[in-house]
Every structure is written in C-alpha cells, then in structure tokens.
Amino acid sequence: MGAQPATPNRQTRWEKRATLDETRTQVMCYKITHLEAFAVDEERAKAVRERLAGYRAIWPDITTEKGVAEAVKGGAAAAAYLAISYALSIALSVFMGMDVLRAGGDAAALISVNGVLAAAAFSIMWLIWKKHSIVAASLGLAWIAFEVAAKVVSMSANKSMVVAIFALIFSINGLRGTLAARRRVSGTTEPQV
Missing domain, CATH: 1.20.5 (Single alpha-helices involved in coiled-coils or other helix-helix interfaces)
Known part of the structure; x- marks a missing residue:
C-alpha cells in the first residue's frame, strides 16, 4: 500500500x-x-x-544663550590664565628668589612689570566676563596669540605650550561669545564668527 x-x-x-x-x-x-x-x-x-x-x-555653539555664556566664560578663563601666570611669577620671585623669566637684572623692576601685566590681565578677564566687552576680548586674544607666538619662536615648546594653545582657543571663543552677545543685544542676525 x-x-x-x-x-x-x-x-x-x-x-x-x-x-x-x-x-x-x-x-x-x-x-x-x-x-x-x-x-x-x-x-x-x-x-x-x-x-x-x-x-x-572646547568650541561652544554660540547660537544658543548657554553656548554664548560658555564661550564668554572660556574667554574670561583664558585671561585668568594670564593673570594667574603673572601673579605666580611674582610670587616665585618674591618668596623663592627665583628669576622665572630668566631676564636677569633688577628684581623689583620684574616684579612691578609682572604686577602691571597681572592687573591688566585681571581687568581684561573682568571686562570679558561681566561686561562682554569686544575690545577686551580682542586685546586678550591678541595678547595670548603674542604669548603663543613668543613660545614658538623661542622654541620653548613644552607642556606649557599645550596650555597656551588651549588658552588661545578659549580666547577665540571669548571673542566669538562677546560678538554673539552684542548681536543678541542689538538684534542683528549677522553670520556667526
């Protein structure tokens, strides 16, 4: 079957x-x-x-209010880096007797010059942070760019060079942030920097 x-x-x-x-x-x-x-x-x-x-x-979005605030804080931090570095060189010169800049010469003159530079950097920091000053941000950017260029030219590229590059980036952000803050206040809609 x-x-x-x-x-x-x-x-x-x-x-x-x-x-x-x-x-x-x-x-x-x-x-x-x-x-x-x-x-x-x-x-x-x-x-x-x-x-x-x-x-x-590192590079905040300046189209938002939070991004503008972060960029401005970065610029202020870059200027604070300058102020602290000059204040630290004053402290090392006074308390340790070290010639940080290796300039030789009169210690009092070095201390007074570093004091003026520290005060100027602190003023720039305050103007960027509190007043969103474009002029202060531009001065801070130029100053830090000069510091970075001086380090490159003098071939002292070491760990401090990395910090200086970050300070340069943050100061660029500070300028971007202050420009964006001014645009928001004035109501213009120009392309972002």
Whole structure:
C-alpha cells in the first residue's frame, strides 16, 4: 500500500494558512524594520550629540544663550590664565628668589612689570566676563596669540605650550561669545564668527 496522495482541499488550506502567516510575518517585519530604522536614527543622533558634547566644551555653539555664556566664560578663563601666570611669577620671585623669566637684572623692576601685566590681565578677564566687552576680548586674544607666538619662536615648546594653545582657543571663543552677545543685544542676525 503506498502513501495516499493528499487531498486538494487540505493542501489548499495549508497553502492558505502559510500564505496568511507569511503575510503577517512580512507586515510584522516591515513594522519592526521601520521602527528599528527610526530607533537607529535616534541612536545615531544621540551618539552624535554625545560626541559633540565633548567638543562643545572646547568650541561652544554660540547660537544658543548657554553656548554664548560658555564661550564668554572660556574667554574670561583664558585671561585668568594670564593673570594667574603673572601673579605666580611674582610670587616665585618674591618668596623663592627665583628669576622665572630668566631676564636677569633688577628684581623689583620684574616684579612691578609682572604686577602691571597681572592687573591688566585681571581687568581684561573682568571686562570679558561681566561686561562682554569686544575690545577686551580682542586685546586678550591678541595678547595670548603674542604669548603663543613668543613660545614658538623661542622654541620653548613644552607642556606649557599645550596650555597656551588651549588658552588661545578659549580666547577665540571669548571673542566669538562677546560678538554673539552684542548681536543678541542689538538684534542683528549677522553670520556667526
């Protein structure tokens, strides 16, 4: 006795059921695929935002109020770096008897020059931070650019050079932030710097 052939009704029902299951599976796969695609786009966007968050500490987005405040703080921090470095050289000269600048000569003259420079840097810092002064930000940028150029020319590129480069970047941000703050106050919509 051999195997009996399947009846056409059973095959048809089975095929109908398989077709229906395939259709349901395809619809579910379609929905899942599009949901995953949406989720992947959201995940990518979130990953990009997270990656940019690290860079935003160095180069803030000045189109937002928070970004402008961060940029201005960066410029003020760069000027504070100058003020602290000159104050530290005064302290080392007075208390330790060290000639930090290796200039030789009169210690009192070095202390007074460093005192004037520290006061000027502190004034620039205050003007950038509190008054959002474009002139002060420009002076701070020029001063730090001169300091970096002097370090490059004198070939004293060491660990302090890295700090000076960051100070240069922050002072550029300070100028960007003060310009953006002034644009917000005046209501002009010029392209961002």
